[in-house]
Amino acid sequence: MHDRPCAHDRPCGCDAATLRFRVPRQPCAPPPGTKERRTLSDSDASRARVDDRVLLVDGEGMRFVFTESCALDVLFDGRRVWSIAAAEQERGNDGYRHVSWPDPLRQRLDGLALIELRDHVSGDVVAAAEASFGSGSGRVEIVDGQGRPVALTKYGRLNHPFESTNKAAVEGYLDQVEDVLRILRDTCHLPAFISYGTLLGAVRTGKLIGHDVDVDLGYLSAYDNPVDVIRETFRVERVLRDQGWRVVRENGGFLALFFPQSDGTLRNLDVFSCFIVNGMLHQPHDVRTPADRSAVLPLRSIDLEGRQLPAPACPEVFLESAYGTGWQTPDPSFEYHTPRATKRRIHGWLGGQRARRDYWSKFYNLYGDRIPAEPSLFAQWVVTREPATRLVEVGCGNARDAIFFADNGFEVTGIDFVPAIVNRAGRAAESRDVSVDFQTVNLYSLKESLTVGAVIAHQPGRKIVYARFLLHTLTDVGRENFWRVTRMALSAGGRCYLEFRTRRDASLPKAFGPSFRRFLNPQTVIAEAVSQGAAVIYHEAGQDLAPFEDENPHVCRLVLEW
Amino acid sequence: MERSSIRDRGISAARRIASPRVHAMVRRRSKLQETEPELPTQIAELTKRVNELESEVQENRQLNMRLAELITVVQELLLPIAQRDDKRLNELLARYAEKL
Numbered sequence: 001m002h003d004r005p006c007a008h009d010r011p012c013g014c015d016a017a018t019l020r021f022r023v024p025r026q027p028c029a030p031p032p033g034t035k036e037r038r039t040l041s042d043s044d045a046s047r048a049r050v051d052d053r054v055l056l057v058d059g060e061g062m063r064f065v066f067t068e069s070c071a072l073d074v075l076f077d078g079r080r081v082w083s084i085a086a087a088e089q090e091r092g093n094d095g096y097r098h099v100s101w102p103d104p105l106r107q108r109l110d111g112l113a114l115i116e117l118r119d120h121v122s123g124d125v126v127a128a129a130e131a132s133f134g135s136g137s138g139r140v141e142i143v144d145g146q147g148r149p150v151a152l153t154k155y156g157r158l159n160h161p162f163e164s165t166n167k168a169a170v171e172g173y174l175d176q177v178e179d180v181l182r183i184l185r186d187t188c189h190l191p192a193f194i195s196y197g198t199l200l201g202a203v204r205t206g207k208l209i210g211h212d213v214d215v216d217l218g219y220l221s222a223y224d225n226p227v228d229v230i231r232e233t234f235r236v237e238r239v240l241r242d243q244g245w246r247v248v249r250e251n252g253g254f255l256a257l258f259f260p261q262s263d264g265t266l267r268n269l270d271v272f273s274c275f276i277v278n279g280m281l282h283q284p285h286d287v288r289t290p291a292d293r294s295a296v297l298p299l300r301s302i303d304l305e306g307r308q309l310p311a312p313a314c315p316e317v318f319l320e321s322a323y324g325t326g327w328q329t330p331d332p333s334f335e336y337h338t339p340r341a342t343k344r345r346i347h348g349w350l351g352g353q354r355a356r357r358d359y360w361s362k363f364y365n366l367y368g369d370r371i372p373a374e375p376s377l378f379a380q381w382v383v384t385r386e387p388a389t390r391l392v393e394v395g396c397g398n399a400r401d402a403i404f405f406a407d408n409g410f411e412v413t414g415i416d417f418v419p420a421i422v423n424r425a426g427r428a429a430e431s432r433d434v435s436v437d438f439q440t441v442n443l444y445s446l447k448e449s450l451t452v453g454a455v456i457a458h459q460p461g462r463k464i465v466y467a468r469f470l471l472h473t474l475t476d477v478g479r480e481n482f483w484r485v486t487r488m489a490l491s492a493g494g495r496c497y498l499e500f501r502t503r504r505d506a507s508l509p510k511a512f513g514p515s516f517r518r519f520l521n522p523q524t525v526i527a528e529a530v531s532q533g534a535a536v537i538y539h540e541a542g543q544d545l546a547p548f549e550d551e552n553p554h555v556c557r558l559v560l561e562w
Numbered sequence: 563m564e565r566s567s568i569r570d571r572g573i574s575a576a577r578r579i580a581s582p583r584v585h586a587m588v589r590r591r592s593k594l595q596e597t598e599p600e601l602p603t604q605i606a607e608l609t610k611r612v613n614e615l616e617s618e619v620q621e622n623r624q625l626n627m628r629l630a631e632l633i634t635v636v637q638e639l640l641l642p643i644a645q646r647d648d649k650r651l652n653e654l655l656a657r658y659a660e661k662l
Contacts, residue, residue, distance in 0.1 A: 225626075226623075226626040226627075226630075227626050227629050227630045227633070228630075230626060230627060230630035230631075231630045231633060231634055234630070234634050252626070252627050252630065344616075344619075344620065344623075345623065347620075348619070348620045348622075348623025348624055348626075349623050349624075349626045349627070350626075350627065351627075352624060352627065353627070445631065446627075446628055446631040446632065446635075447631035447632075447634055447635055450631075450635050451635065
């Protein structure tokens with residue numbers, strides 16, 4: 001057998017189902033109607049050729065020759081896992097368009113797969129190749145941990161698209177959507193409607209868009225200034241929580257609801273405020289267009305998956321603003337190109353409260369197993385200095401120190417701002433049979449900081465605030481709120497224990513690589529603490545205080561007293 | 563024939579045959595360079611001012627969130643707490659009124 005790829009379409013005398021294409025010693029007769037083709041010389045990639053369109057695939061990505069401007073679905077063994085805009089892919093010096101596998105897909109590429117590029121609109125397969133990745137001999141599976149099919153969203157994450165979800169689960173999810181619409185209408189007294197991709201699918205085909213992963217809702221605010229629009233979302237958030245929904249605030253005009261589905265997945269539902277300021281209709285994050293309330297009211301009824309759901313009076317106003325004049329053409333590779341003026345307004349008015357949240361969520365997903373479960377040296381040091389009392393750990397992470405303090409008789413509250421991290425910390429404490437009160441608190445929210453400060457201040461007795469490796473991860477706003485919480489919490493007396501990276505740590509090796517770190521001058525931190533009414537009763541800086549793997553950071557330990 | 567005289571004759575010829583419009587453009591540019599020799603510097607300064615103005619606008623936009631949060635905390639949290647102690651509330655109000 002030769003190891004040069006077969007130049008003919010399947011089926012023929014070649015064995016295309018095995019690891020490599022095999023060329024018989026004598027050229028096999030091509031199937032009738034096949035044109036003669038020249039052979040390409042690329043020995044590292046699996047390839048096949050269909051109608052002069054070439055697809056080369058390897059572990060790094062794909063290369064293809066395709067000139068039409070359209071959305072291409074990338075299929076693995078007949079199932080769509082990704083979509084790309086053909087004409088936007090980089091053309092290399094070799095004349096091919098180059099597409100690298102995104103990391104979430106690349107991590108799963110081990111085994112065999114039939115890769116196909118399919119024109120999303122026409123459904124025609126325009127190129128295909130049998131590919132072999134890594135050393136695996138089974139089929140590549142793009143699935144979640146429970147074996148459910150996933151696909152890459154436009155945000156670069158793997159999620160469960162409606163096209164791969166069973167019908168019963170989709171129907172159950174739509175029941176939940178209608179519940180939320182009822183709450184917004186009947187309890188919050190707000191005109192709520194389907195929006196964004198959900199509206200797009202309803203208007204185009206009366207169906208959920210297959211590659212979409214969630215439903216988007218909007219409601220028309222009663223207000224025309226951002227302060228009151230934001231306050232209105234606080235009220236909506238409270239009502240939804242009171243009715244039992246799990247709500248995560250993304251910004252001042254966007255709430256994400258998460259609920260478990262009958263197929264075991266966790267699916268989100270997004271609720272956006274829609275408001276008119278100075279004659280412009282805004283809806284986070286991508287709609288800003290000249291319009292008045294008549295673009296929304298009176299709401300109309302629209303068919304979606306056989307249900308009658310509320311929609312804006314003029315859906316095309318929203319759709320054109322969000323998706324451009326080509327909104328009628330399906331495009332799963334669509335990416336938002338939100339105008340600068342829209343982004344600056346939405347972010348300026350409503351944003352700034354989820355700084356780094358995604359980073360920390362990914363960090364604990366990737367590195368959670370590398371973070372020790374044993375208490376830190378700092379926590380062990382604190383326990384030698386303090387009798388057991390009420391202790392609040394701010395930025396508890398995997399809760400190794402919070403659990404250690406609880407084990408040593410402290411009454412512990414653990415705070416972090418990523419809900420998934422707080423949930424994981426809760427499970428860790430349960431498995432160790434210790435009692436820790438965990439709370440999700442966002443130090444970038446003034447409201448949450450004031451509230452938690454007041455709650456802790458209201459608890460009787462002396463308290464300790466403990467924050468290890470937190471301060472240098474915060475922006476100035478976060479650090480300002482940290483001092484606010486600490487000052488309120490310790491207003492009746494207590495101590496604050498801090499350990500943080502100093503400026504001398506900036507050039508030292510990091511176990512987890514570069515990330516946002518505010519290497520702090522201890523004198524600056526001391527000055528901030530003193531301005532909040534604290535006295536410094538201990539100050540030490542140096543290495544060997546917090547070694548981890550090959551890293552030996554330069555840190556400062558401060559003990560402050562109120 | 564010397565080179566400079568060939569060059570000078572060439573320039574003179576070009577000036578003679580150039581259209582009045584070209585002449586006007588050249589005159590305007592020369593005048594601009596005489597009166598606005600610092601044009602590139604001015605553009606750089608204006609760019610810097612626009613950047614500063616945009617930052618200031620964003621700072622003001624960000625106040626909306628802080629104000630909304632403060633109003634909510636006062637309305638939802640602090641007032642009900644204060645209302646539980648009328649005597650204390652009256653003392654506080656009297657003290658604030660004196661300071662005003």
